[in-house]
Amino acid sequence: MTFAAGDLVQLTDPRRKLHTITLEPGAVFHTHRGAVRHDDIIGAPEATVVASSDGTDYLALKPILEDYVLSMGRGAAIIYPKDAASIVGLAGLRFGSRVLEAGAGSGALTLYLLSVVGPQGTVTSYEARPEFADVARRNVTKWFGHEPPNWTLVPEALPAHPVVTGADAVVLDMLEPWECLEAAWHSLAPGGRLVCYVATTTQLSMTVESVRASGRFTEPRSTESLLRTWHLEGLAVRPDHSMNGHTGFLTVCRRLGDGVTLPVRKRRPAPGAYGPSYTGPRPPDVAADAD
Numbered sequence: 323m324t325f326a327a328g329d330l331v332q333l334t335d336p337r338r339k340l341h342t343i344t345l346e347p348g349a350v351f352h353t354h355r356g357a358v359r360h361d362d363i364i365g366a367p368e369a370t371v372v373a374s375s376d377g378t379d380y381l382a383l384k385p386i387l388e389d390y391v392l393s394m395g396r397g398a399a400i401i402y403p404k405d406a407a408s409i410v411g412l413a414g415l416r417f418g419s420r421v422l423e424a425g426a427g428s429g430a431l432t433l434y435l436l437s438v439v440g441p442q443g444t445v446t447s448y449e450a451r452p453e454f455a456d457v458a459r460r461n462v463t464k465w466f467g468h469e470p471p472n473w474t475l476v477p478e479a480l481p482a483h484p485v486v487t488g489a490d491a492v493v494l495d496m497l498e499p500w501e502c503l504e505a506a507w508h509s510l511a512p513g514g515r516l517v518c519y520v521a522t523t524t525q526l527s528m529t530v531e532s533v534r535a536s537g538r539f540t541e542p543r544s545t546e547s548l549l550r551t552w553h554l555e556g557l558a559v560r561p562d563h564s565m566n567g568h569t570g571f572l573t574v575c576r577r578l579g580d581g582v583t584l585p586v587r588k589r590r591p592a593p594g595a596y597g598p599s600y601t602g603p604r605p606p607d608v609a610a611d612a613d
């Protein structure tokens with residue numbers, strides 16, 4: 323495979339700093355270590371080294387989605403690759419799936435969703451803030467080289483009755499996903515998966531209890547994943563000293579069929595779980611005076 327005009331290229335400098343460029347005949351990429359001519363890359367085999375005008379070597383590779391997402395422009399905070407990969411798994415996505423997401427933010431998760439469902443699937447993304455929707459559109463278009471025809475971006479807050487019905491999965495990444503459970507229910511096919519991503523424990527509790535209180539989904543399950551990178555040099559083999567200790571929590575549940583109620587839980591909540599100081603939503607089978 324050789325590089326061609328229009329390709330995205332990731333240049334890595336000697337300090338391992340990444341720069342992503344789109345190849346254009348005659349164009350020049352200026353860095354503080356000299357200029358790199360796009361024409362020196364076009365036609366070269368993939369995974370090559372090009373020199374800038376001041377003799378600094380740059381490694382040129384086609385970026386994979388993870389590289390691109392971490393270096394692309396941002397409006398809102400993005401979902402990191404480790405969480406995007408978990409979401410894809412928890413939502414049971416595959417080639418041809420139909421997915422609804424809100425909010426699209428910078429489009430990071432959107433890119434993973436589109437990549438997994440492929441051209442046979444569809445992704446519909448709602449984004450309440452038009453300026454963030456523009457960022458998402460730019461990022462998605464740059465990655466694919468065009469706006470995917472199977473992607474619908476709606477620059478509005480998710481309404482109670484979204485344009486998509488019969489969806490295989492709904493993914494909510496916003497401050498208050500519990501406000502959108504009605505929308506998720508209307509959009510999902512029975513058995514469809516709802517995945518909510520939230521950053522704080524208070525949001526996590528509100529999300530889980532609201533899902534239970536709605537009585538319209540299966541028992542929610544929540545997870546958090548920590549990614550620890552390692553230092554590997556000769557005999558010095560150990561975890562890196564610093565890590566990104568927190569990104570977010572994921573909650574997954576499935577839409578029940580119309581008119582279906584969950585069988586009563588055999589296991590009762592822990593004593594005091596819904597005691598007097600608990601003020602959030604209550605599961606249908608837990609009385610307001612439970613202690």
Ligand SMILES: C[S@@+](CC[C@H](N)C(=O)[O-])C[C@H]1O[C@@H](n2cnc3c(N)ncnc32)[C@H](O)[C@@H]1O
Pocket residue numbers: 398399400401424425426427428429430431432448449450451454478479480495496497498502
């Ligand atoms: C953390 S960002 C999403 C990041 C995105 N998932 C990504 O990976 O780039 C949360 C976004 O949700 C949007 N938002 C909040 N409430 C919304 C709603 N009810 N409907 C649609 N978008 C909403 C916000 O404007 C914000 O852009």
